[in-house]
Amino acid sequence: MATLNTPLISLPRNPNSQDPNPTSITVNNDRYFANHPILSAIEQCSDTKQLKQVHAQMLRIGLFFDPYSASKLITASSLSPFSSLDYAQQVFDQIPHPNLYTWNTLIRAYASSLDPNQSFLVFLKMLHRCPEFPNKFTFPFVIKAASELLASRVGRVCHGMGGCPEEALELFRGMEAENMKPNDVTMVGVLSACAKKLDLEFGRWVHSYIERNKISLGLTLSNAMLDMYTKCGSVEDAKRLFDEMPEKDIVSWTTMLAGYAKLGEYDAARRVFDAMPRQDIAAWNALISAYEQSGKPKEALAIFHELQLSQLAKPDEVTLVSTLSACSQLGAMDLGGWIHVYMKKQGMKLNFHLTTSLIDMYSKCGNLEKALEVFFSVQRKDVFVWSAMIAGLAMHGRGREAIDLFLKMQEAKVKPNAVTFTNLLCACSHTGLVEEGRLFFNQMKPVYGIVPVVKHYACMVDILGRAGLLEEAVELIEKMPIAPSASVWGALLGACRIHGNVDLAEHACSRLLELEPRNHGAYVLLSNIYAKSGKWERVSGLRKLMRDSGVKKEPGGSSIEANGIVHEFLVGDNSHPLSKKIYSKLDEITTSLKSVGYVPDKSHLLQLVEEDDVKEQALYLHSEKLAIAFGLLSMAHSQPIRIVKNLRVCGDCHSFAKLISRLYDREILLRDRYRFHHFRGGQCTCMDYW
DNA sequence: GTAGGGTTAG
Structure with a gap:
């Protein structure tokens, strides 16, 4: 030895x-x-x-x-x-x-x-x-030898744990350690857990495990495996399996359809849809939700209309949840309200999903009172319902009520989650509730056991920054235990715009661009800050930089729903059939506004427009102005004008809308990327704090 | 018994 x-x-x-x-x-x-x-x-x-x-x-x-x-x-x-x-x-x-x-x-x-x-x-x-x-x-x-009896018991438990994939997988592991041989039912539960955890590597292992152990690969288990592959992002594996399956049913087809649709391969998804032997409501839902969830609400609504026309299947709760969500994105309240009525007519009971979607739809379409009505009409509320309502109040600048609701939520013994806090902090930010924001943020971990993630830090930076506490905001960023994301620097940059801090803005902007070099929003914000302090040479420098690096400003767009139809306007748009009328209405408005002292604020107009184009300023009329003019032209006086804008509203359009609301005695609800502006009698609910 | 389509978010 x-x-x-x-x-x-x-x-x-x-x-x-x-x-x-x-x-x-x-x-x-x-x-x-x-x-x-x-x-x-x-x-x-x-x-x-x-x-x-x-x-x-x-x-x-x-x-x-x-x-x-x-x-x-x-x-x-x-x-x-x-x-x-x-x-x-x-x-x-x-x-x-x-x-x-x-x-x-x-x-x-x-x-x-x-x-x-x-x-x-x-x-x-x-x-x-x-x-x-x-x-x-x-x-x-x-895994050596085992009892079928115990295996099936564990299989059922696995299924019962569909809300907790982690535990289901652990049970499987425990089961193996107990030498119980899993059967096909068990493996369905295991694969379903893999799908929820998005664990492709483990899923592949389970696949080979099934083959090695000669577990019978019946239709249900194959379908579960298809689902695992598509959810874990390998539609190729799914396709291979699908093609090999001796027997396929509507679930197999729908799984493939959803797999393609979620990847944005809509043509492939549609081909599967058209090829399947029969389209039940789940198949329609898969298409609708895929569009809705990838920011294509118009396409989602088109499918919904197609479904109604075809009468091939009857919309169910899932259909309505997805469709309502598409309405929220578009601000399409007529259709959203119609769906609400349809639900009542069908005698559908509001479940948590539907309640949440309705509250979200009414809030995002500007009808907060209706959202509150739905909220208070239901007896049982889960964390989604509460959080959606808090978000609704937040986006309408009703921060105090949002906080009250958060406290009521705890009386109701519903545990807030990370999203609840995002919404709550958002409420504090829009209403300028610094003390409250600080308090809730600091309570997250010790009181509620929720570790703040980068989004919460971004909200907190926003709260402090808006209130002018730039130093404290920077301190918070420096002390963050996680790497600040682009949104954190974006919040700081936004605060610098409000408070005109050029040096800090440059710092925040460069850190932001390190993380997201193509973030046009950062260029626009910095450019606004330069313009506001009269640093025109820097504005043009920035413009050159954007041109050289090929970064394009996202074109602003606004949509407005009139008599059930959603009309869209892009910046400087003249493609609308009523375009001529709209522009002459705008001339008329501008003239009357000027007579009461309106001075167009060109700094927002000039910011990032090419020199030659500046001469044609009319071409660069912001989309919300076009939408407002269209609203004045085509909507009854009693109806509020509801507009959804993809970007943040600029200062000029903001004062424009305020004046119109007084001069024309019209209510204007403008949703921008961050919140609602509710103009009435020359005032805005944001109190000019946005 | 088990499988497909769903809600809140700087």
């Missing part, structure tokens, strides 16, 4: 000598000592006595505290012809902090023993004591 005396040069410190706490030097690199000569000596042992000698040697020179080496010892003591599980357990118990590899080895040892159920106990201990999560090596070791 001369090799046993080989000095252990490669060990950084001797763990077995003076160190009172040998655990501290456990090497985490499993293969660090893979070539140590002692390890081959282990393999040469032919009885327990020899093995014990090697063990002693390993302890003496410290090699034992290397997890990989210790595992070799466990393997030898448990799996060799002279195996002794008791001894293997002893060896294991000497390891101060066994790592995943070591645990796996012991589980494997028990799984191969006469009493495989023991491996389940070891597995439970591992879940309790091992800081690492079980991995794919944990399972193959422990």
Whole structure:
């Protein structure tokens, strides 16, 4: 055994000598000592006595505290012809902090023993004591023989846990450790959990596991696997499986359809839709929701209309949730309201999803009172319902009420989540509630157990920055435990615009552009700041920079719903059939506004427009002005003018709208990228704080 | 028994 005396040069410190706490030097690199000569000596042992000698040697020179080496010892003591599980357990118990590899080895040892159920106990201990999560090596070791009875029980539990994929997967792992052979029903639950966790690697492993264990791949299990592949982002794997399936049903087709649609491959999705033997409502819903969720609300509504015309299927709750969401995005309140009436006529009961969508739709379409009506009309409310209502109040600048609602939510014992806090902080920001914002932000972790993520920091920077507390905002950014995102710098930049801080703006802008070089919003904001302080040469420098780097300003657009039809206007748009009338109406408005002292604020107009175009300023009329003029032309006086804009409203359009609301005695509801502006009698609900 | 389509967000 001369090799046993080989000095252990490669060990950084001797763990077995003076160190009172040998655990501290456990090497985490499993293969660090893979070539140590002692390890081959282990393999040469032919009885327990020899093995014990090697063990002693390993302890003496410290090699034992290397997890990989210790595992070799466990393997030898448990799996060799002279195996002794008791001894293997002893060896294991000497390891101060066994790592995943070591645990796996012991589980494997028990799984191969006469009493495989023991491996389940070891597995439970591992879940309790091992800081690492079980991995794919944990399972193959422990699956030997099992009881079908228990397997199906666990299968059901897995299914019951469809809200908690994590636990379902853990159960599967636990089940394997208990030596229960999973059947196809179990695997459906496991795949469904994979799909929810978006774990492709594990999903692929489960696939091969199913094949290796000859679990019957029936229609349902195949469908579950299709779903796993599409959800985990591999539509290729799904397609391959789909083509191989001897039997397909409507679920298989819909799964493929949804897979393509979610990837934005709408043509492929449509081909699947048209090719399937029959389109039930789920298939329609898959198309509608894919469009709605990828910011294509018009396309979503077009499909909804097609569905109604075809009468091939009846809209259900899911259809209406997606369609309402499309209405929210567009500000299409007539259609949204129609859906609400339709639901009542159908006798549909409001579930949480529908309630949330209705509140969101009414809020985003500008009818906050109606949103509140829905909110108070339902008895039971979940965190989505509460959060949507808080968001609604927030975007309408009713921060105090949002906070009140947040407090009521706790009386109702509904636990707020991260989104609730985003909405709440948003409410504080729009209403300038600095103290409250600070308080809630600081309470998140200690009181509610919610760790602030970057979005919450962005809100907080926004709250502080808007209020002019730029130093405190910068301090917060510097102290952030996570890397500030573009939105954090964006919030700071926005604050610099309000408070005219050019130096800080330049800093924030450059940090933002480091993260998102093509963020045109950053250029526009900085340009606004330069323009406001009269630094025109810097404005043109910025313009050149944008041109050279090929960054284009996102064109502003506004939409307005009149008599059930959504009309869209782009900046300088003259494509509307009533364009001529709209422009002459605008002339008329401008003249009358000027007579009461309106002075167009050109700094917003000039900002990033090419020199030559500036001469044709009329071509660059902001879209909200066109939409307002159209609203005045085509809507009854009693009707408020509701406009949705894709960008933030500029100062000039803001004062323009205020004046119109007084001069023409019209209510104007303008939703911009960040919030609502509710103009009435020459005032705006944002109190000019936006 | 199990599988497809859904809600709040700087």
